[in-house]
Amino acid sequence: MPHSKIGHSDPDRPSRRSLLRGAAAIGGATLAGRAIGSASASSNLPPDVPEWMKTPGDPMGSQPYGSPSPFEKHVVKNIPKDLPQYLSASGRAPLQDLDGIITPNGLFYERHHAGVPAIDPAQHRLMLHGLVERPMIFTVDDIKRFPSTSRIHFLECSGNPGYQKPFGKTASDLVGLLSCAEWTGVSMKLVLEEAGLRPEAKWVIAEGADAVAMKRSIPIDKCLDDAMIVYSQNGERLRPQQGYPLRLILPGFEGNMNVKWLRRLHVTAEPVYSREETSKYTDLMPDGVAREFSFVMEAKSIILRPSGGQRLSGSGFHEISGIAWSGRGKIRRVDVSVDDGSSWQEAELQEPVLTRALTRFRLPWRWNGEPTVIQSRAIDETGYVQPTLAELIAVRGENFFYHNNAIWPWRIAVDGEVSNAANS
Amino acid sequence: MPHSKIGHSDPDRPSRRSLLRGAAAIGGATLAGRAIGSASASSNLPPDVPEWMKTPGDPMGSQPYGSPSPFEKHVVKNIPKDLPQYLSASGRAPLQDLDGIITPNGLFYERHHAGVPAIDPAQHRLMLHGLVERPMIFTVDDIKRFPSTSRIHFLECSGNPGYQKPFGKTASDLVGLLSCAEWTGVSMKLVLEEAGLRPEAKWVIAEGADAVAMKRSIPIDKCLDDAMIVYSQNGERLRPQQGYPLRLILPGFEGNMNVKWLRRLHVTAEPVYSREETSKYTDLMPDGVAREFSFVMEAKSIILRPSGGQRLSGSGFHEISGIAWSGRGKIRRVDVSVDDGSSWQEAELQEPVLTRALTRFRLPWRWNGEPTVIQSRAIDETGYVQPTLAELIAVRGENFFYHNNAIWPWRIAVDGEVSNAANS
Numbered sequence: 136m137p138h139s140k141i142g143h144s145d146p147d148r149p150s151r152r153s154l155l156r157g158a159a160a161i162g163g164a165t166l167a168g169r170a171i172g173s174a175s176a177s178s179n180l181p182p183d184v185p186e187w188m189k190t191p192g193d194p195m196g197s198q199p200y201g202s203p204s205p206f207e208k209h210v211v212k213n214i215p216k217d218l219p220q221y222l223s224a225s226g227r228a229p230l231q232d233l234d235g236i237i238t239p240n241g242l243f244y245e246r247h248h249a250g251v252p253a254i255d256p257a258q259h260r261l262m263l264h265g266l267v268e269r270p271m272i273f274t275v276d277d278i279k280r281f282p283s284t285s286r287i288h289f290l291e292c293s294g295n296p297g298y299q300k301p302f303g304k305t306a307s308d309l310v311g312l313l314s315c316a317e318w319t320g321v322s323m324k325l326v327l328e329e330a331g332l333r334p335e336a337k338w339v340i341a342e343g344a345d346a347v348a349m350k351r352s353i354p355i356d357k358c359l360d361d362a363m364i365v366y367s368q369n370g371e372r373l374r375p376q377q378g379y380p381l382r383l384i385l386p387g388f389e390g391n392m393n394v395k396w397l398r399r400l401h402v403t404a405e406p407v408y409s410r411e412e413t414s415k416y417t418d419l420m421p422d423g424v425a426r427e428f429s430f431v432m433e434a435k436s437i438i439l440r441p442s443g444g445q446r447l448s449g450s451g452f453h454e455i456s457g458i459a460w461s462g463r464g465k466i467r468r469v470d471v472s473v474d475d476g477s478s479w480q481e482a483e484l485q486e487p488v489l490t491r492a493l494t495r496f497r498l499p500w501r502w503n504g505e506p507t508v509i510q511s512r513a514i515d516e517t518g519y520v521q522p523t524l525a526e527l528i529a530v531r532g533e534n535f536f537y538h539n540n541a542i543w544p545w546r547i548a549v550d551g552e553v554s555n556a557a558n559s
Numbered sequence: 560m561p562h563s564k565i566g567h568s569d570p571d572r573p574s575r576r577s578l579l580r581g582a583a584a585i586g587g588a589t590l591a592g593r594a595i596g597s598a599s600a601s602s603n604l605p606p607d608v609p610e611w612m613k614t615p616g617d618p619m620g621s622q623p624y625g626s627p628s629p630f631e632k633h634v635v636k637n638i639p640k641d642l643p644q645y646l647s648a649s650g651r652a653p654l655q656d657l658d659g660i661i662t663p664n665g666l667f668y669e670r671h672h673a674g675v676p677a678i679d680p681a682q683h684r685l686m687l688h689g690l691v692e693r694p695m696i697f698t699v700d701d702i703k704r705f706p707s708t709s710r711i712h713f714l715e716c717s718g719n720p721g722y723q724k725p726f727g728k729t730a731s732d733l734v735g736l737l738s739c740a741e742w743t744g745v746s747m748k749l750v751l752e753e754a755g756l757r758p759e760a761k762w763v764i765a766e767g768a769d770a771v772a773m774k775r776s777i778p779i780d781k782c783l784d785d786a787m788i789v790y791s792q793n794g795e796r797l798r799p800q801q802g803y804p805l806r807l808i809l810p811g812f813e814g815n816m817n818v819k820w821l822r823r824l825h826v827t828a829e830p831v832y833s834r835e836e837t838s839k840y841t842d843l844m845p846d847g848v849a850r851e852f853s854f855v856m857e858a859k860s861i862i863l864r865p866s867g868g869q870r871l872s873g874s875g876f877h878e879i880s881g882i883a884w885s886g887r888g889k890i891r892r893v894d895v896s897v898d899d900g901s902s903w904q905e906a907e908l909q910e911p912v913l914t915r916a917l918t919r920f921r922l923p924w925r926w927n928g929e930p931t932v933i934q935s936r937a938i939d940e941t942g943y944v945q946p947t948l949a950e951l952i953a954v955r956g957e958n959f960f961y962h963n964n965a966i967w968p969w970r971i972a973v974d975g976e977v978s979n980a981a982n983s
Contacts, residue, residue, distance in 0.1 A: 168685075168687075168695040168696055168697035168698070168701045168753070169695065169696050169697075170693050170694065170695055183684070185678070185682060185683070185768060185822075187676035187677055187678055187768060187769075187770075188676065188768055188769065188770055188772060189770065190770060191645050191673045191674040191770045192671075192673060192674030192675040192676040192677060192769060192770060193674050193675040193676075193677065193799070194644050194645065194648065194674050195638060195642075195644060195645075195648035195649065195650055195669070195671070195674075196638045196650070198800070199635035199636050199638065199650070200626075200627070200634075200635050200636070200665045200666065201636075201664060201665045201666070201667065201669075201798050201800055202624075202665065202798070203624070203664075203795060203796065203798060204677075204678075204680075204796065204797075204798070204799050204803045204804075205677075206678075206679060206680055206803075206804075207795070207796050210624075210795065210796070211623035211624050212623050212624070212625075214619060214620045214623065218619075220618050220619060221615050221618065221619075224618065224619035224620075225619065226619055226620070226623070232795075233791075233794040233795060234707065234709060234743035234790075234791040234794055234795075235709035235741045235742075235743045235791065235793070235794050236709070236741065236794075237661060237740075237741045237793045237794045238794050239663070239664055239793045239794045239795045240625060240627075240663055240665075241624045241625045241626065241664075241665075241795075242624065242625070242794070242795060243625065245619070245625075247616075247619070249615045249616060250615040250616030250617050250618050250619075251616040251617040251618075252611035252612065252616040252617075253611055253616060253617065253628075253629075254609070254611055254628075254630075255630060256628075256630055258609060259609070260607070261592075263592075269594050270594065271592040271593065271594055272592055272593050273592035273593075274592070276872075277592040280872075280876070280877070280878075281878075282878050282921070282923055283658065283878060283880065283921065284909070285658060285659035285660070285909050285919055316661075317659045317660065317661045318659075319658035319659045329592070344609060344611060344612055345611075345612065345616060346611075346612055346613065346614060346615045346616060348612060366658075367657075367658040367659065369659070369661045369663045369793065370657040370658055370659050370660075370661045370662050370663045370666070371627060371631070371634065371656075371657060371658075371663045371665075371666060372627065372628065372631050372634070373628075374625050374626070374627060374628070375617070375628050376622070376625055379628045379630075379631075380628075380630075398609075448700075448704075452704070453704070454704075454705075454706050454707060456707065485708070485709050487911045487913065489911065495709055497706070497707065499706055
């Protein structure tokens with residue numbers, strides 16, 4: 136069990152059980168519920184019989200496709216009001232309200248540049264041409280007839296967050312352009328092999344069927360490695376916002392390259408240098424040179440509970456919980472500091488830890504009620520360590536916008552209010 | 560990669576690549592798409608520019624909580640029309656239309672006995688009493704403040720299918736009272752430890768807050784093992800149909816015991832012998848004795864593609880894909896027969912293979928166009944082998960209804976039509 140694992144992992148650290156007992160001694164009523172008198176305890180019914188037990192509830196069939204409880208209607212995508220429609224449209228996942236590693240399809244983040252096309256899958260075609268032996272056009276059913284594979288991977292926008300002050304108030308404001316799902320589709324390698332690659336083939340230009348015909352250049356090595364052409368997300372068909380009926384999944388590569396509404400794969404010897412790989416999605420370095428083709432999303436993590444906009448109910452036991460991920464493979468370790476970076480403890484990682492997927496981490500914590508700063512630091516299987524914002528700026532300068540994977544500290548005030556320490 | 564793994568796993572079996580080539584030689588146009596002339600191939604645009612590329616699409620914010628494409632509106636829960644409302648209400652997951660192992664929350668199966676209560680989480684309480692040192696009442700927030708854990712587990716009704724002819728036409732008709740999700744909540748053991756179990760504690764009676772106050776008796780060993788009190792499913796809060804705001808998850812135990820809308824845990828020395836463990840959810844054996852407390856769902860599997868109601872487009876390459884699961888742990892192996900049980904081949908299992916979770920299996924297959932029967936057989940880590948219907952009846956007789964985990968054969972006609980061979 137997680138809590139016993141924690142208990143054993145560090146003899147000097149109190150186990151979750153003892154933390155709970157300690158908490159019970161202090162703020163027990165909040166943590167452990169209210170003790171009830173022996174009279175009501177010996178009875179067979181709780182004191183109150185709620186209204187919803189007195190008559191039958193909603194009958195079967197009222198929702199052939201289910202929806203969340205009306206009491207959860209505040210849990211929706213976080214959509215900035217100040218962005219120009221279309222070009223900068225984005226809706227963030229409400230990460231601080233989510234658990235585990237799977238993002239439900241209804242709350243999966245979206246980012247698009249010309250709105251969401253309403254595509255009829257029977258009319259949709261995928262063209263594969265250029266440096267191939269046999270140029271081809273596929274229907275959606277053609278793609279579905281290939282051998283399939285399913286894998287759980289995260290997807291993240293490279294401007295998540297952009298380097299742009301203020302950095303936002305909540306975890307969703309900061310890194311909500313991030314989600315994780317089980318994707319099903321066909322290995323891109325299999326499809327390319329059907330057409331037969333010519334020796335000069337070095338890049339594949341993917342194009343989407345939206346009104347900007349979104350184009351990105353993908354190195355052939357990635358296309359022949361773990362790239363997928365997918366049609367399903369968390370079991371069901373892709374949502375329109377995620378590329379229905381076909382999209383690319385390039386595990387670990389910046390979200391923009393995972394072209395949605397995929398209509399064309401043009402095999403070439405050179406990249407296309409589209410808008411999204413020249414004026415956008417490049418990193419301006421201190422020497423004034425723009426770093427291009429920075430595809431891989433480096434290791435990153437964030438604490439979601441407690442996080443900005445939340446409030447600790449009081450001192451005593453609180454579980455610290457968050458997510459970590461790396462475009463280079465598996466998360467090896469996550470460290471958490473509860474004393475403004477003076478010391479770090481190793482968090483528990485929830486199994487299964489999957490490659491290029493979100494990994495949930497947890498640390499039992501007993502808050503003493505004093506103001507402090509908490510933060511997390513991810514280390515991936517390559518040994519890469521998530522940098523502080525200062526460390527990132529020392530290398531990148533202050534002209535960059537994309538690929539900001541800095542540690543995000545949360546400030547906890549004496550009244551329990553949590554705010555973004557990077558804004559102060 | 561899956562296909563290369565297949566290729567290596569059996570030297571006598573053609574690899575997926577060679578199967579694809581073979582298919583291309585026969586029905587290539589369907590499998591591999593249409594070859595296009597060099598003229599259009601050398602151009603930079605596919606022949607058609609669809610309407611949805613000519614104007615911007617649906618703007619951001621039109622769906623703060625997303626929904627599937629209108630072109631997928633036929634993919635909904637499979638709700639029998641002939642069942643009495645409330646008492647036997649059930650909605651099955653459309654398994655033959657789903658991929659991977661995660662069931663999206665909107666299509667997760669539901670089964671309830673007094674409708675779906677509309678519960679206000681602020682008003683909801685969970686009472687823990689009986690043979691404990693400190694009887695307690697918890698709010699939903701109390702439960703969320705405990706250390707949390709997330710695990711992916713299947714959930715299955717024990718009458719899935721019931722032993723009742725005819726057995727249904729589609730995979731959803733047969734075993735659609737089955738789904739799989741990532742659950743987040745607290746270990747039931749932690750909550751029981753807060754109250755302190757007395758030595759005589761042998762059972763926990765769980766009660767739901769629906770209008771029948773659904774009650775089931777759970778052995779204390781399960782409660783102290785992997786049982787969870789959960790509040791989230793696939794990242795977001797439980798749906799009302801799945802027990803919002805709190806439910807039990809007893810991994811591998813029959814669905815009915817995973818009490819939804821959980822309001823009470825009564826710790827006792829004896830089971831309660833409720834309706835659901837006497838007149839229902841027992842197995843009448845040949846000697847007229849009813850087997851009671853048959854909790855664990857034994858190993859089972861079914862082929863979803865191709866499956867009943869579907870039609871093969873023609874001879875040549877077809878991937879056989881399905882799911883396997885066991886209430887006793889991990890799936891060790893799945894065998895598939897494409898010749899009416901004369902011979903069996905080992906299917907590929909999609910990683911990760913998780914304990915008490917759905918496991919996706921696949922086998923590349925080249926249909927010769929002749930009528931045949933295909934079926935799958937699951938073997939779990941205990942070595943248990945999924946029985947044929949005849950083997951099951953030899954032990955159980957024909958009086959039972961629940962816990963039918965027989966192999967389900969699909970008949971494929973010369974025209975490619977797939978039907979349930981157990982009905983013929």
